[in-house]
Amino acid sequence: MSSPAFSQSNFNRQLKKYYTFYTGGFIAFLLALALAEQMGMSRAWIGYWFLFATIGLYAGIGWMTRTTDVAEYYVAGRRVPSFFNGMATGADWMSAASFIGMAGTLFLSGFDGLAWVMGWTGGFCLVALFLAPYLRKFGQFTIPDFLAERYGGNIVRFMGVICAITCSFVYVVAQIYGVGLIVSRMTGLEFGVGVFVGLAGILVCAMLGGMRAVTWTQVAQYIVLIIAYMTPVVWLGVKHTGIPVPQFAYGYTLQKLGDVEKKITADPKEQEVRKIFADRAAAGRAALAAPEKSYAEGKAKVEQDLAKLKAANAPAEKIAEAERAVAAYPVNVNAAQVQWRREAGLAARAAPPRPHAEAFPGRDEAARNTARLNFIGIVFCMMFGTAALPHILMRYYTTPSVQEARTSVFWSLVCIFLLYFTAPCLAVLAKYDMYTHLVGSSFASLPAWASAWAKVDPSLLSIVDINKDGIVQLAEIVIGGDLIVLATPEIAGLPYVVSGLVAAGGLAAALSTADGLLLTIANALAHDFYYKLIDPTATTGRRVFLSKFLLVCAAITAAYVTSLKPGDILFLVGAAFSLGASSFFPCLVMGIFWKRASKWGAIIGMAAGLGICVYYMVTRYPFFGINMPLWFGLSPVSAGMFGLPVSMITIYIVSWLTPEPPKEVQELVEHVRYPNLVGDTVVSEAR
Amino acid sequence: MELSAKHHEYWRKNLVITAILFVVWFVFTFVEIWFARDLNSSMTFLGFPLAFYFSAQGSLAIYVALIGIYALIMRKLDKEYGVDEGDLE
Numbered sequence: 001m002s003s004p005a006f007s008q009s010n011f012n013r014q015l016k017k018y019y020t021f022y023t024g025g026f027i028a029f030l031l032a033l034a035l036a037e038q039m040g041m042s043r044a045w046i047g048y049w050f051l052f053a054t055i056g057l058y059a060g061i062g063w064m065t066r067t068t069d070v071a072e073y074y075v076a077g078r079r080v081p082s083f084f085n086g087m088a089t090g091a092d093w094m095s096a097a098s099f100i101g102m103a104g105t106l107f108l109s110g111f112d113g114l115a116w117v118m119g120w121t122g123g124f125c126l127v128a129l130f131l132a133p134y135l136r137k138f139g140q141f142t143i144p145d146f147l148a149e150r151y152g153g154n155i156v157r158f159m160g161v162i163c164a165i166t167c168s169f170v171y172v173v174a175q176i177y178g179v180g181l182i183v184s185r186m187t188g189l190e191f192g193v194g195v196f197v198g199l200a201g202i203l204v205c206a207m208l209g210g211m212r213a214v215t216w217t218q219v220a221q222y223i224v225l226i227i228a229y230m231t232p233v234v235w236l237g238v239k240h241t242g243i244p245v246p247q248f249a250y251g252y253t254l255q256k257l258g259d260v261e262k263k264i265t266a267d268p269k270e271q272e273v274r275k276i277f278a279d280r281a282a283a284g285r286a287a288l289a290a291p292e293k294s295y296a297e298g299k300a301k302v303e304q305d306l307a308k309l310k311a312a313n314a315p316a317e318k319i320a321e322a323e324r325a326v327a328a329y330p331v332n333v334n335a336a337q338v339q340w341r342r343e344a345g346l347a348a349r350a351a352p353p354r355p356h357a358e359a360f361p362g363r364d365e366a367a368r369n370t371a372r373l374n375f376i377g378i379v380f381c382m383m384f385g386t387a388a389l390p391h392i393l394m395r396y397y398t399t400p401s402v403q404e405a406r407t408s409v410f411w412s413l414v415c416i417f418l419l420y421f422t423a424p425c426l427a428v429l430a431k432y433d434m435y436t437h438l439v440g441s442s443f444a445s446l447p448a449w450a451s452a453w454a455k456v457d458p459s460l461l462s463i464v465d466i467n468k469d470g471i472v473q474l475a476e477i478v479i480g481g482d483l484i485v486l487a488t489p490e491i492a493g494l495p496y497v498v499s500g501l502v503a504a505g506g507l508a509a510a511l512s513t514a515d516g517l518l519l520t521i522a523n524a525l526a527h528d529f530y531y532k533l534i535d536p537t538a539t540t541g542r543r544v545f546l547s548k549f550l551l552v553c554a555a556i557t558a559a560y561v562t563s564l565k566p567g568d569i570l571f572l573v574g575a576a577f578s579l580g581a582s583s584f585f586p587c588l589v590m591g592i593f594w595k596r597a598s599k600w601g602a603i604i605g606m607a608a609g610l611g612i613c614v615y616y617m618v619t620r621y622p623f624f625g626i627n628m629p630l631w632f633g634l635s636p637v638s639a640g641m642f643g644l645p646v647s648m649i650t651i652y653i654v655s656w657l658t659p660e661p662p663k664e665v666q667e668l669v670e671h672v673r674y675p676n677l678v679g680d681t682v683v684s685e686a687r
Numbered sequence: 688m689e690l691s692a693k694h695h696e697y698w699r700k701n702l703v704i705t706a707i708l709f710v711v712w713f714v715f716t717f718v719e720i721w722f723a724r725d726l727n728s729s730m731t732f733l734g735f736p737l738a739f740y741f742s743a744q745g746s747l748a749i750y751v752a753l754i755g756i757y758a759l760i761m762r763k764l765d766k767e768y769g770v771d772e773g774d775l776e
Contacts, residue, residue: 111723114742118716121747125712128754129705133761247744251734357739359723368724376720383716401772403765406758413751424743670690673698674770 008400012081019084023223029053030227034497043496044188050504051183054224055201058217058511062205065213070540073210073547074141074523080215080398086411088218089395091225091512093120093416095171096178097573099225099509102420104481106427110356112371113427115378117420121413122379123386126585128409131387132396134592134672136405139397142520143390143584144528149668150591151602152661154533159606163583164390164524169558170576171389172517176562178510182503185486192563198511199559206515206522207548211398214515221508222415228505229419231498232488236429239492250425253432257356260435264474265352273466273475278350284343287336294340295333302326349475356431370633377638378574384644385577388584390524391516402675430484433491439474446472449490453483461487518558522551574637575617582609582643590651595669601655609647613639697768704760708753715746 033046071077080088098120106113138146144160176195179202183194205217237246240253264270287294306322330336354361360371386392395412399405438450443465453461460480463472486506489498526547531538538546586609587602616639619628634641660666671677719726723738732740765771 111739111742114739118720118742118746122712122716122750125708125750125753128757129708129712248733251731251740253734254736254739255731255734357727357736359727359738372720372723375723376717379716379720403758403762403772406754406761410751410754410758413754417747417751421744421747673701674694675765676770676772677694 008079008081011079015081015084019219019223022220026224026227030497030501033500034495037495037497046496046500047188047503050500051197051507054504054507055197055511058201058220059204061217061220062208062213065216066208067210067212068541068544070544072212073544074397074527075394076210076212076215076398078139078398079400082399082404082408083411084219085215085395085399085404085408086413086415087222088215089392089408089412090415090419091218091222091508092395092516093392093412093513094225094419094509095175095513095573096182096506096510097174098419098423099229099506100178100182100482100485102423102485103426103430104484106424107431107484108479108481110354111359112375114424115375116382117424119379119382120386121416121420123383124409124413124416126383126387127392127396128406130589130592131393132405132409133402133675135393136396136399136402137672137675138668141397142523142527143393143588144524145532147587147591147602148528148532150665151587151597151599152665153599155603156599156606157528157532159603160584161524161528163579163606163610165521167389167576167580168391168517168520168524169554170572170579171391172514172521172554172558173562174573175510175514175517176558179507179514180562182507182510185503195559195562198507199555202511202514202518203552203555206519207551210544210547211394211519214519215398217515218512221512225505225508225512226415226418228501228508229422229485231501232492232494233422233426233429235494235498236426236433236488236492240429240432246429247421247425250428254357254428257428257432257435260432261353261355264435264439267473269467269469269471270352270473270475273473274350274352276466277346277475280343281345281347281350284340284346287340288344291333291337291340295330295336298336299329302329349478353474356428373632374635374638377634377641380644381574381578381581381638381640384581384585384640385579388580388588389577390580390584391513391520394520394523395516426488427484430488430491434477434479435474438477439472441472443470443472447491449487452490453487514558518551518554521554522547525550525554571621571623571637575639578613578617578638578640578643579610581640582613582647586644586647586651590648592669592672594655595666596655596660597651598655598658598661600658601651601653604654605647605651608650609643612646613643616642693768694770697764697770700764701761704757704764708757712750712753715741715749719746 033041033049037046067073069077102113102116105116135143135146138149140146140149143164144157147160148154148157176199179198180191180195183189183198184191189197205213233246234244237249238244240246241249243249246253287298302322302325306319306326309319309322330339360368360375362368362371396405396408399408438447441447443463446463450461450463454463457480460483462478464476465472466476467473486499486502489496489502526543530546531543583606587597587606590597590605591602616631617636618624619626620630620636620639630636631642719738719741723742726738726741727736730737735743762771
């Protein structure tokens with residue numbers, strides 16, 4: 001709501017002042033904690049300080065910006081300057097997966113991991129060129145609002161609501177999972193308790209002030225997360241490349257990494273370990289081929305060994321060892337098969353390290369082409385999914401003008417770019433550090449961080465002396481992707497306060513994304529479903545109250561689903577993007593660029609895109625147990641690559657077969673195409 | 688309202704600009720990926736194999752530039768065709 005005294009330029013100046021003070025205050029807070037650490041503050045207390053200070057701060061901003069005004073609640077009063085909207089979008093966009101998982105994925109899969117880096121940045125070009133300015137000119141509150149106005153009718157709105165909720169809910173579960181993980185690591189609280197502490201922080205912001213509170217906390221969260229991501233990278237950069245902006249110099253580290261990889265591939269000790277794994281894998285596969293026979297033979301063998309040792313009067317410890325082997329032997333064939341499958345899976349560890357920079361590695365031309373197609377599939381779905389996720393598109397309703405919406409996409413991508421072009425750098429530096437310092441060191445003198453993290457969770461880090469030579473070989477290390485960002489400060493030997501800072505950054509990333517998503521879900525239910533479809537006479541106060549209430553419900557449902565720890569979260573996130581790309585993108589863009597696109601074209605097109613996408617996922621993803629052969633070897637995560645074109649073609653054909661849209665709709669399309677038309681027929685600032 | 692010829696020209700120009708930027712985006716995304724193996728073995732830039740450089744940094748910078756260029760050109764075009772929103776400050 002703009003009061004008569006309100007002036008945009010005054011507001012901008014004040015914002016700059018506030019956030020400069022805030023950033024300075026945050027840095028002072030860091031320095032004070034660093035000093036306290038030197039004076040002997042314990043690690044647990046540093047963790048608590050970070051947790052409660054940052055969540056308290058976000059809650060404080062949420063409290064100060066609370067509101068019950070509809071336009072403030074849904075679109076932050078449409079006066080968020082482009083630069084600040086860019087920072088808020090950056091925080092909204094970068095989730096726990098980007099902050100914690102990205103560098104780890106790049107560490108583990110080298111060039112192939114870059115598909116995510118490209119996919120999660122390039123989509124903003126599509127947002128800028130095809131959506132943001134037009135949606136801002138349209139100027140309502142939600143994405144289903146646009147679909148309903150453009151195509152007319154409640155069916156379209158209802159489908160939009162369903163799609164928006166599905167994408168956002170799948171995504172928010174992954175965020176709350178990240179919140180629980182970080183809070184429990186930072187403070188030693190239990191995972192479930194961690195989820196609810198984090199949730200309290202989310203709710204105070206989003207519930208009290210809707211979009212307005214979420215926007216201003218997200219700006220604060222962006223500042224925390226970018227400082228947290230850069231600090232260890234700058235330090236590692238100085239160590240390995242000699243300059244504080246390693247992003248431009250790590251190419252040479254990458255070359256050195258290539259040499260180290262070659263050395264490791266040729267090293268006889270490494271080959272010895274890989275041979276052990278290859279043999280174990282082969283034995284596992286052989287046993288699986290004839291399970292009954294192998295089970296009987298294996299059982300007989302361990303029993304015979306024990307009998308022989310007893311007969312020969314062997315030393316007590318040898319007998320004890322043989323007895324343990326008998327006791328540990330699987331109780332039945334099924335249990336044995338599980339074990340053999342695990343052994344057969346060791347084949348992966350028998351392979352030499354893949355060159356980090358090699359694109360699409362594979363045994364032959366066909367395998368390489370499939371790898372390339374899957375890379376393209378991920379890039380395609382992530383990009384078009386970016387341009388379809390409602391919690392991002394909604395942000396461009398909050399700028400003061402169309403012009404600002406365009407610049408705002410620019411600032412968004414600048415803010416996101418900073419983190420995404422640093423992640424590959426961090427991965428290379430961390431890999432080089434590990435390959436040169438950890439590999440080849442002695443098991444007797446493993447660094448403290450290695451044993452500490454192995455204790456936290458063996459799936460994050462396990463180092464076992466396979467060939468019993470007392471030296472760490474690369475093939476003996478198993479490392480989980482999530483470890484890279486969280487443990488880099490310790491690996492690099494930085495003070496603990498930096499570890500706390502990184503955890504606080506991860507928390508900010510997860511909280512900010514969860515805020516935006518929950519708000520999208522609540523608005524879709526309260527605004528589109530309740531107000532527009534059920535009770536159009538509802539008062540504004542009632543609508544805002546209902547939205548706040550539904551936000552709490554959505555948050556609690558999401559937390560409940562998270563506490564069940566549903567499997568493969570990366571697949572769920574990828575699926576959300578594919579679903580968005582096949583359902584929203586075609587009808588949004590065609591609705592703006594093609595006047596002829598008709599109501600039934602949109603309805604059938606959305607259904608067709610979504611249908612193909614869901615069909616491909618359900619029949620191909622192993623979880624559902626159908627496992628039909630893949631089309632062109634494309635993995636089910638990239639189902640949007642089929643869904644999007646099918647949806648577009650369907651919209652095209654059906655639109656030609658059905659009557660053209662009425663005159664008002666065609667005028668609406670003209671209305672959104674021009675930032676300012678004299679005598680505009682459509683009222684843009686709906687209340 | 689009835690749109691004038693000038694309005695139609697504005698929209699045509701907008702489509703041309705959008706199409707050009709879209710093609711650049713396409714080249715630095717999908718064409719680059721398609722030839723990644725050849726690019727990687729062809730040359731290095733700042734120590735990076737070329738395709739690695741583009742996928743990790745170069746293409747990203749181009750995306751940022753594309754959006755910036757679009758915002759600037761359109762701001763000018765809005766003014767030129769009298770469909771701008773005036774000075775908001």
